[in-house]
Amino acid sequence: MSSASLAVxxxxxxxxxxxxxxxxxxxxxxAALLALMRPMAPQWAAQAQRIITTPISWITxxxxxxxxxxxxxxxxxxxxxxxxxxPIAQPLPVAPPVVNTSDDGSAPAVVAPPTxxxxxxxxxxxxxxxxxxxxxxxxxYPPQALHSRLQGQVILKVLVDENGMPQDVVVEQSSGYTLLxxxxxxxxxxxxxxxxxxxxxxAVRAWARVPVTFNLNEL
Numbered sequence: 001m002s003s004a005s006l007a008v009x010x011x012x013x014x015x016x017x018x019x020x021x022x023x024x025x026x027x028x029x030x031a032a033l034l035a036l037m038r039p040m041a042p043q044w045a046a047q048a049q050r051i052i053t054t055p056i057s058w059i060t061x062x063x064x065x066x067x068x069x070x071x072x073x074x075x076x077x078x079x080x081x082x083x084x085x086x087p088i089a090q091p092l093p094v095a096p097p098v099v100n101t102s103d104d105g106s107a108p109a110v111v112a113p114p115t116x117x118x119x120x121x122x123x124x125x126x127x128x129x130x131x132x133x134x135x136x137x138x139x140x141y142p143p144q145a146l147h148s149r150l151q152g153q154v155i156l157k158v159l160v161d162e163n164g165m166p167q168d169v170v171v172e173q174s175s176g177y178t179l180l181x182x183x184x185x186x187x188x189x190x191x192x193x194x195x196x197x198x199x200x201x202x203a204v205r206a207w208a209r210v211p212v213t214f215n216l217n218e219l
Contacts, residue, residue, distance in 0.1 A: 128197060130206035132160055135193035141214060142183040150177050153213045154184040162203040164194045172209065184212040 145151075152175030159168040169189045171181050188210060197206035 127159060127205040127207050128199065130197035130208055132164075132197060132206065132208040133195040135164060135195060136191070138191045139184075139187055139212065141219060142179055145177065145179050145183065145214065146216075146219075148179075149216060150180055151214050151216045152176050152180055153211055154181050156184060156188055156210045156212060158188060158192075158194070158208050158210050159205065160194045160196060160208055161205050162196050164196045166192055166194070167205075175214070180214050184214075188212065 154171060154175045155173035157170045157172045158166050161167050166189050169185045171185060174181050175184075192210075194208065196203035197208075198204070
């Protein structure tokens with residue numbers, strides 16, 4: 001029998017020692033890796049928790065503000081000026097002299113030049129405005145006013161006829177006391193006499209302003 005026929009085929013067997021050594025090395029490496037990673041685990045967990053608990057805020061885009069409306073400037077129209085007529089100043093009538101009472105309650109007659117109206121006046125028309133002279137001006141202080149120490153001046157507007165007699169008396173400016181105003185009106189209407197106004201040589205009716213003064217210092 002030849003040597004070739006006597007050869008028995010061999011099967012490859014794993015090296016048990018080598019496998020054991022590799023397993024031990026792998027186990028040691030895993031143990032070292034776990035030991036290294038163990039202290040870092042809480043930090044990773046805290047960091048992961050902080051990342052998870054951080055609130056997410058959404059940024060809202062700003063609204064676009066529309067541009068202001070365009071202002072159209074219009075030309076101002078100047079108002080038309082209306083001319084105002086200037087009033088014509090009228091001459092003021094001259095007031096007659098003040099009549100003051102005397103001790104016996106009567107006042108002396110005061111002669112004043114009458115104011116003659118323009119010639120072109122119809123004597124039959126309305127009474128004219130004139131300044132009349134006095135014929136008689138009896139004036140008594142009202143007892144009640146004297147007791148109450150009232151004094152003042154009343155301006156009367158008296159209508160005098162062609163004979164110089166008062167026909168109507170109106171209080172134009174009050175003295176401030178009704179008692180003095182009423183007393184002055186009644187006394188002038190009943191007891192005073194005037195020189196009538198003359199127009200074109202004829203006596204006419206006329207309105208005259210007559211001041212009546214009640215003064216306690218002249219009693």
